[in-house]
Amino acid sequence: MSAAHATPAPESSGVPESAVQRALEWQVTFWSGEVTPRERAAFDRWLAQDTDHARAWSQVQRTGQRVRSLTGPVEGEALRAADAARSASTRRTLLRTVGLFATAGVAAYAARNTAPVQSMLAEHRTGRGERRDLLLPDGTRLVLNTDSAIDLRFTTQARDVLLRAGEVFIATAPDPLGAEGLASRPFTVHTQHGAVQAIGTRFTVRLSDGRSMASVDEGAVRIQPRLTAASPVRLEAGQRAWFSATAVESPVASLPGDSAWTHGRLVAERMRLRDFLAELGRYRSGLLRCDPAVQDLVVSGVYPLDDTDLALSTLAHALPVRIDSVTRYWVTVRARAG
Structure with a gap:
C-alpha cells in the first residue's frame, strides 16, 4: 500500500480570506463528530450562497483535510446540552490549532503536524466502538482498535506504521522483497514516543495517557524511545512494557486482555x-x-x-x-x- 502523500499548504487562489476561514470552521465542526441536521442544513445554505464559498470549501478539501462521514447526529440532544462545555472546548481547541493559521502556509503546515490533526487526517482510522481489519500488500495483518488512527509508510527500505491515536494489533508477514533476493525491510510501528520493531511476531502497540505500550503475543520486538541513544529494549512473547520518549519501563507479564479486544x-x-x-x-x-x-x-x-x-x-x-x-x-x- 502506498504511503499517503504530504498535505500541501493552502493555495493562493484569490479566494477571500473570510471565506477560507469559514470553510475551515465548517471543517472543524465536521471533525467534532457532533453535527446536527440543523448544522448540516446551515452548511448547505452557506455553500450555495456564493461561488467564493464553494471555491473556499474546495480549496480546504484539496489540502487533504478529509471530512468524517456524516450520517446524522452521533449523540442525542440531551447529551449535547449536558456536554456543551466540553464540545465547545473541543471545537475551540481545533479552531485555535487550524483556523488560526488559515492563511499562512508555513503555520498551516505546523498545525497539520500536531497530533490531533494528524489523527484526523490519518490514512486509516476507526470511530468509537469500531474495529477494522487491514491486510497489507506484504501479507501483514493489522487490526485497528476503537478510535484509532494510522498512516502507512512503505518504501524500498522500510515498512513503517505510524500510530497516530489508539491501538493497533499486528501479525507480521515475511517481507516479499526478501524472497526476491533483496534485503528484507524491517517492520516498525512508530508512536510519538518511539519505535517498536517487529522480530517475526504478533504484537500490540497502544497510545494512552501520554505514553505508549507494546505487548507481545508471539516472537519478539525491540523498543527504541525517541529521545535516547540507549540500546533498544527487547520484549519476548508474553511480555509488555510502557515507554515514554526517554525511557522504557521494566517489562512485565502481558495481561490477558492485551489482544482480546481483537475478538x-x-x-x-x-x-x-x-x-x-x-x-x-x-x-x-x-x-x-x-x-x-x-x-x-x-x-x-x-x-x-x-x-x-x-x-x-x-x-x-x-x-x-x-x-x-x-x-x-x-x-x-x-x-x-x-
Whole structure:
C-alpha cells in the first residue's frame, strides 16, 4: 500500500480570506463528530450562497483535510446540552490549532503536524466502538482498535506504521522483497514516543495517557524511545512494557486482555471498577462515570465489547452496583441501594 502523500499548504487562489476561514470552521465542526441536521442544513445554505464559498470549501478539501462521514447526529440532544462545555472546548481547541493559521502556509503546515490533526487526517482510522481489519500488500495483518488512527509508510527500505491515536494489533508477514533476493525491510510501528520493531511476531502497540505500550503475543520486538541513544529494549512473547520518549519501563507479564479486544472481548482480571469502566468507555459514545463510592470494587470476567449495554447489565449482576442512565450517552455506575 502506498504511503499517503504530504498535505500541501493552502493555495493562493484569490479566494477571500473570510471565506477560507469559514470553510475551515465548517471543517472543524465536521471533525467534532457532533453535527446536527440543523448544522448540516446551515452548511448547505452557506455553500450555495456564493461561488467564493464553494471555491473556499474546495480549496480546504484539496489540502487533504478529509471530512468524517456524516450520517446524522452521533449523540442525542440531551447529551449535547449536558456536554456543551466540553464540545465547545473541543471545537475551540481545533479552531485555535487550524483556523488560526488559515492563511499562512508555513503555520498551516505546523498545525497539520500536531497530533490531533494528524489523527484526523490519518490514512486509516476507526470511530468509537469500531474495529477494522487491514491486510497489507506484504501479507501483514493489522487490526485497528476503537478510535484509532494510522498512516502507512512503505518504501524500498522500510515498512513503517505510524500510530497516530489508539491501538493497533499486528501479525507480521515475511517481507516479499526478501524472497526476491533483496534485503528484507524491517517492520516498525512508530508512536510519538518511539519505535517498536517487529522480530517475526504478533504484537500490540497502544497510545494512552501520554505514553505508549507494546505487548507481545508471539516472537519478539525491540523498543527504541525517541529521545535516547540507549540500546533498544527487547520484549519476548508474553511480555509488555510502557515507554515514554526517554525511557522504557521494566517489562512485565502481558495481561490477558492485551489482544482480546481483537475478538471483541474485554478480559478483566481483578481490575478496579474505575479502571474497568474507563476501558469499557473507550468503546461507547457519551459519558460513562463511576461513583467514587464503588470505584475500588474488583472486577473479573469476560465482557462483550460489541454490546457495551450488555456488558454493563452483566456487571450489575456480578457486583453490588446499579446502572443509572440519564440517556444512553450519560451513564453512572453507583452502589446498589439497600
